[in-house]
Amino acid sequence: MKIEYLLKKKSSWLNGSGPESDIVLSSRVRLARNLKGFNFAVRSTPETSRKAAAEILAAAEKVEELKDALVVEINDISPLDRQFLIERRLVSRELASGDAGVVLIGKKESISLMINEEDHLRIQVLRSGLSLSRCWEIADRIDSLLEQRLDYEYCPEHGYLTACPTNLGTGMRASAMIHLPALVMDGQVSRILQAVGKLGLAVRGIYGEGTRAFGNLFQISNQQTLGKTEEEIIGNLERIIIKIINHERQARHELLENSRLKLEDRVYRALGVLRNARLLTAEETINLLSALRMGVNLNTISGLSPGAVNEIFIHSQPAHLQKMAGNELSSRERDILRARIVRDKLSGLDSA
Amino acid sequence: MKIEYLLKKKSSWLNGSGPESDIVLSSRVRLARNLKGFNFAVRSTPETSRKAAAEILAAAEKVEELKDALVVEINDISPLDRQFLIERRLVSRELASGDAGVVLIGKKESISLMINEEDHLRIQVLRSGLSLSRCWEIADRIDSLLEQRLDYEYCPEHGYLTACPTNLGTGMRASAMIHLPALVMDGQVSRILQAVGKLGLAVRGIYGEGTRAFGNLFQISNQQTLGKTEEEIIGNLERIIIKIINHERQARHELLENSRLKLEDRVYRALGVLRNARLLTAEETINLLSALRMGVNLNTISGLSPGAVNEIFIHSQPAHLQKMAGNELSSRERDILRARIVRDKLSGLDSA
Numbered sequence: 001m002k003i004e005y006l007l008k009k010k011s012s013w014l015n016g017s018g019p020e021s022d023i024v025l026s027s028r029v030r031l032a033r034n035l036k037g038f039n040f041a042v043r044s045t046p047e048t049s050r051k052a053a054a055e056i057l058a059a060a061e062k063v064e065e066l067k068d069a070l071v072v073e074i075n076d077i078s079p080l081d082r083q084f085l086i087e088r089r090l091v092s093r094e095l096a097s098g099d100a101g102v103v104l105i106g107k108k109e110s111i112s113l114m115i116n117e118e119d120h121l122r123i124q125v126l127r128s129g130l131s132l133s134r135c136w137e138i139a140d141r142i143d144s145l146l147e148q149r150l151d152y153e154y155c156p157e158h159g160y161l162t163a164c165p166t167n168l169g170t171g172m173r174a175s176a177m178i179h180l181p182a183l184v185m186d187g188q189v190s191r192i193l194q195a196v197g198k199l200g201l202a203v204r205g206i207y208g209e210g211t212r213a214f215g216n217l218f219q220i221s222n223q224q225t226l227g228k229t230e231e232e233i234i235g236n237l238e239r240i241i242i243k244i245i246n247h248e249r250q251a252r253h254e255l256l257e258n259s260r261l262k263l264e265d266r267v268y269r270a271l272g273v274l275r276n277a278r279l280l281t282a283e284e285t286i287n288l289l290s291a292l293r294m295g296v297n298l299n300t301i302s303g304l305s306p307g308a309v310n311e312i313f314i315h316s317q318p319a320h321l322q323k324m325a326g327n328e329l330s331s332r333e334r335d336i337l338r339a340r341i342v343r344d345k346l347s348g349l350d351s352a
Numbered sequence: 353m354k355i356e357y358l359l360k361k362k363s364s365w366l367n368g369s370g371p372e373s374d375i376v377l378s379s380r381v382r383l384a385r386n387l388k389g390f391n392f393a394v395r396s397t398p399e400t401s402r403k404a405a406a407e408i409l410a411a412a413e414k415v416e417e418l419k420d421a422l423v424v425e426i427n428d429i430s431p432l433d434r435q436f437l438i439e440r441r442l443v444s445r446e447l448a449s450g451d452a453g454v455v456l457i458g459k460k461e462s463i464s465l466m467i468n469e470e471d472h473l474r475i476q477v478l479r480s481g482l483s484l485s486r487c488w489e490i491a492d493r494i495d496s497l498l499e500q501r502l503d504y505e506y507c508p509e510h511g512y513l514t515a516c517p518t519n520l521g522t523g524m525r526a527s528a529m530i531h532l533p534a535l536v537m538d539g540q541v542s543r544i545l546q547a548v549g550k551l552g553l554a555v556r557g558i559y560g561e562g563t564r565a566f567g568n569l570f571q572i573s574n575q576q577t578l579g580k581t582e583e584e585i586i587g588n589l590e591r592i593i594i595k596i597i598n599h600e601r602q603a604r605h606e607l608l609e610n611s612r613l614k615l616e617d618r619v620y621r622a623l624g625v626l627r628n629a630r631l632l633t634a635e636e637t638i639n640l641l642s643a644l645r646m647g648v649n650l651n652t653i654s655g656l657s658p659g660a661v662n663e664i665f666i667h668s669q670p671a672h673l674q675k676m677a678g679n680e681l682s683s684r685e686r687d688i689l690r691a692r693i694v695r696d697k698l699s700g701l702d703s704a
Contacts (some may be wrong), residue, residue, distance in 0.1 A: 261688065265630035276624030278617035336613065 003072065003081050007323050011088055011126075012108040014314060016306030018129020022297040023245050025177040025217070025310065028089075028126045029135035029234075031143055032119040032162045032171035034153040040163045041100070041116045049100035053115045057104065059149035060113060063142055065106055074101035080328060083319035089126060094118055111142065118163045119171075121146070130241060132174050132234045139172075140230070159226065169226030174234050176241050181216040181294040182251035192247055193218065199240055200224055215286035215313075220244070252298060267295030275346045279332075280339040285316045303348070312345050355424065355433050359675050363440055363478075364460040366666060368658030370481020374649040375597050377529040377569070377662065380441075380478045381487035381586075383495055384471040384514045384523035386505040392515040393452070393468045401452035405467045409456065411501035412465060415494055417458055426453035432680060435671035441478060446470055463494065470515045471523075473498070482593060484526050484586045491524075492582070511578065521578030526586050528593050533568040533646040534603035544599055545570065551592055552576055567638035567665075572596070604650060619647030627698045631684075632691040637668045655700070664697050 013026045034040060038052050060066045074082060074096060082096040090109060095101040095117040104113040114122040123142055125135040153161040160171035167173070183189040193203045204219045220241055222233050255263050270291035274280075280288075293309045295301040314320060316338045322329050325337060365378045386392060390404050412418045426434060426448060434448040442461060447453040447469040454467040466474040475494055477487040505513040512523035519525070535541040545555045556571045572593055574585050607615050622643035626632075632640075645661045647653040666672060668690045674681050677689060 261630050265691070268628035268630055269625055272624030272626075272628030273621055274624075276620035278613050278620055339617075 003070070003077065003084065004323070005070070006084075006088060006090075006105075006109065007320070009109070010307070010311055011314060012110050013089075013126035013128050014307070014310040015128050016308075016310050018127060018131050020242075020245055021129035021306060023179055023248050024130040024241065025179060026126055026128055027131040027135050027174075027176045028124065029132065029139045029172060029174045030122050030124040031139050032160065032167045032173075033121040033123070033143070033146075033150075034161060034163070035120045036151040036153050038120060041120050042118060042163055044100065044116070046100060049116050052120045053100070053102045055150060056113065056115050056121050056146070057102070059146045060104055062149065063145045065111055065138075065142065066104060066113070068107055069111075070105040072103050072105070074103070075099055080319055080322055084323050087317040087319050088314065090124075092117055092122075111138065119167070121150075130176060130238070130245075132176065132238050132241075133231075136172075136174065136230055136234050166223070167225050170228075170230050170233065172225055172230050172233060173221055174237055175219050175221035176237075177217055177219050178241065178244060178248075179215075179217055179290065179293060180244070180248050181290055182255050183248050184216045185255065186251050188247065188251060192244060196220060196240060196244065201237065201240060214283055215290035217286075217290070252294075256298060263294075263298070264300050266291050267298075267300045271295070271301065271346070274342050276343070277339045279335045280316070280342060281335055282316065282318060282338070285338060285342065286313065289313050289316075304346075308345070312342055315345075316342060355422070355429065355436065356675070357422070358436075358440060358442075358457075358461065359672070361461070362659070362663055363666060364462050365441075365478035365480050366659070366662040367480050368660075368662055370479060370483050372594075372597055373481035373658060375531055375600050376482040376593065377531060378478055378480055379483040379487050379526075379528045380476065381484060381491045381524060381526045382474050382476040383491050384512065384519045384525075385473040385475070385495070385498075385502075386513060386515070387472045388503040388505050390472060393472050394470060394515055396452065396468070398452060401468045404472045405452070405454045407502060408465065408467050408473050408498070409454070411498045412456055414501065415497045417463055417490075417494065418456060418465070420459055421463075422457040424455050424457070426455070427451055432671055432674055436675050439669040439671050440666065442476075444469055444474075463490065471519070473502075482528060482590070482597075484528065484590050484593075485583075488524075488526065488582055488586050518575075519577050522580075522582050522585065524577055524582050524585060525573055526589055527571050527573035528589070529569055529571050530593065530596060530600075531567075531569055531642065531645060532596070532600050533642055534607050535600050536568045537607065538603050540599065540603060541568075544596060548572060548592060548596065553589065553592060566635055567642035569638075569642070604646075608650060615646075615650070616652050618643050619650075619652045623647070623653065623698070626694050628695070629691045631687045632668070632694060633687055634668065634670060634690070637690060637694065638665065641665050641668075656698075660697070664694055667697075668694060 035052055035055065038044065038048055041049065085091040086093060086096050088109065090105050090112045091103045091114055095103060095114045098116065100116040102115040106112065110126055112124045114124065123139050125139045127135050155161060159169040162168050162171050180189055183192060196203055200223050202221050202223050205214060222237050224233065270288040274288050289309055289312060293306065296304050296306055296309055318334055321334050321337050329337060387404050387407060390396065390400055393401065437443040438445060438448050440461065442457050442464045443455045443466055447455060447466045450468065452468040456465040458464065462478055464476045466476065475491050477491040479487050507513060511521040514520050514523050532541055535544060548555055552575050554573050554575050557566060574589050576585065622640040626640050641661055641664060645658065648656050648658055648661055670686055673686050673689050681689060
């Protein structure tokens with residue numbers, strides 16, 4: 001199986017299904033683990049990194065979900081392919097920029113194992129909709145299966161030992177990518193997300209730490225990894241996310257009640273530009289798709305599924321465009337191809 | 353014949369035909385005349401205004417082109433109808449805001465006589481494309497026919513006497529409405545129009561003196577009325593306009609050569625918004641139509657005629673919308689109706 005294979009597939013974690021999927025695009029849980037008897041990956045020699053990878057890959061062979069998984073050594077692939085895997089959220093920027101990284105990608109792209117990132121192993125589970133508990137269950141099961149064959153760094157007092165102390169304990173980071181266009185429109189979003197911050201959660205843009213919130217998309221994740229069980233952390237995160245969802249639903253309801261026309265205007269203008277532009281930057285596209293997604297979820301637009309919007313969102317990213325073109329493209333060439341692909345994908349729609 | 357009749361007609365002066373009509377929308381000549389033995393209209397009593405109007409209307413009966421003309425007394429019509437006539441460029445703002453004004457509108461809306469404006473009589477001829485000489489010929493012939501029955505204020509030394517000294521002499525103002533999107537895009541327009549100003553011509557927005565230039569539309573007119581013949585004034589104006597046209601053609605050519613995609617992007621985005629928006633202000637509409645007009649003239653868009661763009665331009669004006677609705681509309685109601693009408697008129701187009 002090669003990376004090209006992924007291009008023809010839809011990422012299952014963005015298929016637009018699952019609980020609350022009108023607001024929550026996807027849920028993600030990742031567990032950080034380290035192997036006993038090895039230096040932490042950051043201080044590792046190439047030799048020991050290879051050895052750690054070999055041990056983890058051997059252990060993974062026994063996991064049913066990872067049968068026929070795609071194994072990619074970062075050093076073997078081009079910068080473009082690395083970017084491609086980042087855009088599909090299958091690897092982190094850290095793994096992609098390192099030398100010793102290996103990633104193991106499950107068939108549905110729902111599960112990936114990152115090896116020799118900051119920690120020796122990061123188990124990632126991604127699912128569509130608000131599905132944090134289910135992500136945790138799957139990650140936990142894979143973790144247990146791997147632990148049968150791997151000796152993790154673990155101490156009864158502190159839990160799993162990690163390269164960075166912010167991951168100590170459960171080693172778990174759980175997050176949801178949520179779409180809050182109505183709260184952005186009515187200006188409430190900063191207030192609500194500030195409150196979320198005070199509750200010990202982190203709010204980020206869609207490409208992780210330090211990135212801006214394009215397209216009214218936000219990632220909410222736990223900060224605390226120590227002193228609580230995974231179930232408690234996820235329960236708390238889910239409770240707060242459901243509160244945010246309710247705020248967004250209320251804001252959407254009020255928009256429909258009080259500003260339906262303004263909303264429709266925004267949604268249809270976005271559709272008009274997406275279907276007609278000859279040059280589209282990534283940032284503009286993601287912002288227009290945000291309006292379109294809201295229109296689909298509020299039934300302002302018919303004939304378009306949430307999954308189709310997500311597919312355009314994924315395929316219009318820079319590395320995806322270049323993989324489709326089969327070669328590297330300049331920024332301008334990408335804007336041209338992006339506009340063409342978006343037009344093609346939306347051409348079947350009735351505009352009225 | 354009632355004002356409503358005009359609503360169903362296309363203004364012949366905006367049908368998109370005539371010389372250089374890819375750049376020159378319309379040409380206009382108006383002659384200012386005053387009747388001997390009357391005070392100038394501005395100082396006139398209602399009684400003498402009525403008398404002046406009666407004399408002019410009687411004289412107009414003998415003009416073939418004005419058979420079956422629509423005669424409208426400004427005092428008899430609503431503010432909305434006055435605005436409607438301004439939007440069709442059949443009356444000036446001055447006439448519409450006065451008490452004693454009468455307008456006589458020829459069947460094709462190409463000829464109108466404004467009575468009791470600043471001067472007793474203003475003969476206006478409007479035609480599509482660059483057609484100043486032809487406008488002048490028609491105005492001159494009507495003027496001569498009217499003069500057979502009217503005694504004009506005229507002195508051999510100064511020519512026709514007018515209420516405002518800036519009209520003295522020929523009493524003629526000739527103008528062309530020109531569309532300069534490429535010169536606006538490439539930033540040359542200010543320099544060129546400043547040069548035009550130094551040549552003794554006036555540059556204005558589309559609604560006359562003191563108005564802004566919306567939609568990349570400019571009115572160029574003579575300032576001088578004294579000391580030259582009408583033919584000389586028009587010849588000079590036409591020569592300069594042809595130079596501007598050549599600049600615009602060159603700029604369009606360079607856009608097509610160097611920035612075809614940027615141009616197409618602009619044109620198709622305009623089409624996308626016009627075909628999809630649910631709220632459209634007058635100003636945005638005129639600006640988007642400007643891009644669309646350029647696209648039609650450069651064959652970037654097919655299936656749409658210049659005349660059709662002009663028709664949308666006329667019908668999307670505030671008073672036109674209200675006449676179509678049959679009642680007064682708030683600004684918001686107009687924006688809704690404007691968007692609907694624009695959508696309807698463009699719905700047949702293939703967007704690809």
